[in-house]
Amino acid sequence: MNNFTFYNPVKILFGKGQISSITKEIPTGARIMVTYGGGSIKKNGVYDQVMAALQDFEVSEFGGIEPNPHYETLMKAVALAKEKQVTFFLAVGGGSVIDGTKFIVAAMEYEGENPWNILAKREPVTRATPFGTVLTLPATGSEMNSGAVVTRVSTKEKFSFGSPFTFPKFSVLDPETTFTLPARQISNGIVDAFSHVLEQYLTYPVNAPLQDRMAEAILLTLKEEGPKAVQNPQDYDTMANFMWAATMALNGVIRVGVPTDWATHYIGHELTALHGIDHARTLAIVFPALLRYKSETKKEKLLQYGDRVWGVASGSESERLEATLQATVDFFESLGIKTRLSDYEVGEDTINTIIRRFEERGVKDLGERADIQIQDVKEILTLSL
Amino acid sequence: MNNFTFYNPVKILFGKGQISSITKEIPTGARIMVTYGGGSIKKNGVYDQVMAALQDFEVSEFGGIEPNPHYETLMKAVALAKEKQVTFFLAVGGGSVIDGTKFIVAAMEYEGENPWNILAKREPVTRATPFGTVLTLPATGSEMNSGAVVTRVSTKEKFSFGSPFTFPKFSVLDPETTFTLPARQISNGIVDAFSHVLEQYLTYPVNAPLQDRMAEAILLTLKEEGPKAVQNPQDYDTMANFMWAATMALNGVIRVGVPTDWATHYIGHELTALHGIDHARTLAIVFPALLRYKSETKKEKLLQYGDRVWGVASGSESERLEATLQATVDFFESLGIKTRLSDYEVGEDTINTIIRRFEERGVKDLGERADIQIQDVKEILTLSL
Numbered sequence: 094m095n096n097f098t099f100y101n102p103v104k105i106l107f108g109k110g111q112i113s114s115i116t117k118e119i120p121t122g123a124r125i126m127v128t129y130g131g132g133s134i135k136k137n138g139v140y141d142q143v144m145a146a147l148q149d150f151e152v153s154e155f156g157g158i159e160p161n162p163h164y165e166t167l168m169k170a171v172a173l174a175k176e177k178q179v180t181f182f183l184a185v186g187g188g189s190v191i192d193g194t195k196f197i198v199a200a201m202e203y204e205g206e207n208p209w210n211i212l213a214k215r216e217p218v219t220r221a222t223p224f225g226t227v228l229t230l231p232a233t234g235s236e237m238n239s240g241a242v243v244t245r246v247s248t249k250e251k252f253s254f255g256s257p258f259t260f261p262k263f264s265v266l267d268p269e270t271t272f273t274l275p276a277r278q279i280s281n282g283i284v285d286a287f288s289h290v291l292e293q294y295l296t297y298p299v300n301a302p303l304q305d306r307m308a309e310a311i312l313l314t315l316k317e318e319g320p321k322a323v324q325n326p327q328d329y330d331t332m333a334n335f336m337w338a339a340t341m342a343l344n345g346v347i348r349v350g351v352p353t354d355w356a357t358h359y360i361g362h363e364l365t366a367l368h369g370i371d372h373a374r375t376l377a378i379v380f381p382a383l384l385r386y387k388s389e390t391k392k393e394k395l396l397q398y399g400d401r402v403w404g405v406a407s408g409s410e411s412e413r414l415e416a417t418l419q420a421t422v423d424f425f426e427s428l429g430i431k432t433r434l435s436d437y438e439v440g441e442d443t444i445n446t447i448i449r450r451f452e453e454r455g456v457k458d459l460g461e462r463a464d465i466q467i468q469d470v471k472e473i474l475t476l477s478l
Numbered sequence: 479m480n481n482f483t484f485y486n487p488v489k490i491l492f493g494k495g496q497i498s499s500i501t502k503e504i505p506t507g508a509r510i511m512v513t514y515g516g517g518s519i520k521k522n523g524v525y526d527q528v529m530a531a532l533q534d535f536e537v538s539e540f541g542g543i544e545p546n547p548h549y550e551t552l553m554k555a556v557a558l559a560k561e562k563q564v565t566f567f568l569a570v571g572g573g574s575v576i577d578g579t580k581f582i583v584a585a586m587e588y589e590g591e592n593p594w595n596i597l598a599k600r601e602p603v604t605r606a607t608p609f610g611t612v613l614t615l616p617a618t619g620s621e622m623n624s625g626a627v628v629t630r631v632s633t634k635e636k637f638s639f640g641s642p643f644t645f646p647k648f649s650v651l652d653p654e655t656t657f658t659l660p661a662r663q664i665s666n667g668i669v670d671a672f673s674h675v676l677e678q679y680l681t682y683p684v685n686a687p688l689q690d691r692m693a694e695a696i697l698l699t700l701k702e703e704g705p706k707a708v709q710n711p712q713d714y715d716t717m718a719n720f721m722w723a724a725t726m727a728l729n730g731v732i733r734v735g736v737p738t739d740w741a742t743h744y745i746g747h748e749l750t751a752l753h754g755i756d757h758a759r760t761l762a763i764v765f766p767a768l769l770r771y772k773s774e775t776k777k778e779k780l781l782q783y784g785d786r787v788w789g790v791a792s793g794s795e796s797e798r799l800e801a802t803l804q805a806t807v808d809f810f811e812s813l814g815i816k817t818r819l820s821d822y823e824v825g826e827d828t829i830n831t832i833i834r835r836f837e838e839r840g841v842k843d844l845g846e847r848a849d850i851q852i853q854d855v856k857e858i859l860t861l862s863l
Contacts, residue, residue, distance in 0.1 A: 094493075094715060094718040096492060096495070098489065099489070104485040105734075107484070111481065300715040300719070301719070302719060303699040303722055303723050310692050310694075330479060333685075337688055338688050349490075349722070
């Protein structure tokens, strides 16, 4: 096992009716800004529950944070929040609203030249306005970690940042808030969470059997509960299990002491930035190709994954690897998520654009062995055509 | 799944060489008291590593905290620490030293009539002096939770307490600190951690498949790594896996949203209080008897446990239950831990004493279904004779 540091101070309030508990978690006298997305929370009753819970506070709001939240939009929220002297933010929505709010709280206290540098130059965040979240879409795990991804529309760039100051103070996970989600968002959430686990699990063995089994526990839960969630998103227990699995997938617990990959995310971000393809779908496109391309260096973990998650136990090594990759693709496709670039009408032009951008950015050494170079990215994307 | 709140702000510094990192985790200018046990840390080099890391601080020390830490001893530490105006504690040792230090930090700031009431009357702790830990014995999980158990020698009472203020600020888990542990302490630690998981897992199903599998992940790790740890306590990876499994067993992760039992701990504490039997050994005595006595109400989880942890998959239901109980007993015994009261020369007299004490204390409604009454305790203990 590798050395590690683990720290996650997010308080989770899980279950039906928990939105009303936020009153106790926010400092008395706070001037709150509620941030949200396209307005679905106003249709499903979540907005009303939140506002009822906040009735004793001074509350302003900022809606319209889009999927893959835009730097441009978030900076408008910062300006408004400064004007309103906001002291506490409450993000109500999915990963994009929460990620966007993490950037807002960091930018609120930023004293450098240009807040874009928090993303583009990874300037360290040294403080941030406190915030909590009410999660309405299980997927990204952002509700229980300190990381965020933000897109700049003007330059079609998508960058991530994180800091010890951008953990939510609390997150409410009420499965009932997910009952009205469209099937597309549920499918995306399942694939997103599943891919988060794969990034931290399908690397190479370092004798960490507990972390392996905990990762497999999440994969097996998503495999079993995922299809049920798509079929019947109003089944409380199903959505509760999906919701908790998605949170556990990226709260740091399964990552401790093991190598992690993240090349698929890095490559996938380009497909979202260039073509607006849903984040989860970019992972479903890149992952199978990357696993095939790197099947030799990832062999031990791939075989273990095939055996323990998909029951692939017989056949030659290459047959088992093939069956494991196919089971992964079949799982994504069974949820209605296409896994090839051509399914999204993306071709070689885009691959060439991505390669050019990576060259300009000097991208190198991706993956858990730092052995994926730009030429490898080209071959991986070509495999996914 | 049941509603739950999860909160665990302990920072974990895991791996070889991590003791030197504590310098960064303690506030500048802190007046530190190092607390420890019988002095093994002075023989294995841990004391020297800790003192080297603390060289820029004002440091006092309090040794001699015994297994099942005594209220009387801890109050002496409080008096000394107040005299020295200590502002930060560092517990260096196993669960007893850490539990004892949790009581010390709570008593330091206690303003009521009698600090014993924190334990005997469960008077709420509203603040505490901050502290960190350097763990040297994987077992109790105290290094990553806020609970503690303290014994009063004069009355032979053993009580627990906990509060949001008694989480360690950080805990160092360096597997190398365990290399000189006697086999008895390693065996105890494995059984203690294993029992912690059973208390949170062997109850009744509430449709929480992820929590179940995470509990099983820890049990399987202890099953595999435990015997290796006893055989070869200087194997780094083995001790690292054991150490992390013991921490994960009681840091709250597997407890979320599921019922928990804890009757075995409650009953076992009496055996330690009355006869000084090692805590883990009391669990190894009580658990098999309790599981047998409650095998009807715990049936679903017992069968799942038998199947997934011990591979008990064939035979009639009663045969599988029997094989599962036997596998558990065999596991404890294989580690050198005896599982019957008679092995410890304890007989019916002690059972009668425990029953009388429970009657005086008005004990009732133990277990996940609150259906274990005093008469049931008597039957369980009789089964374990």
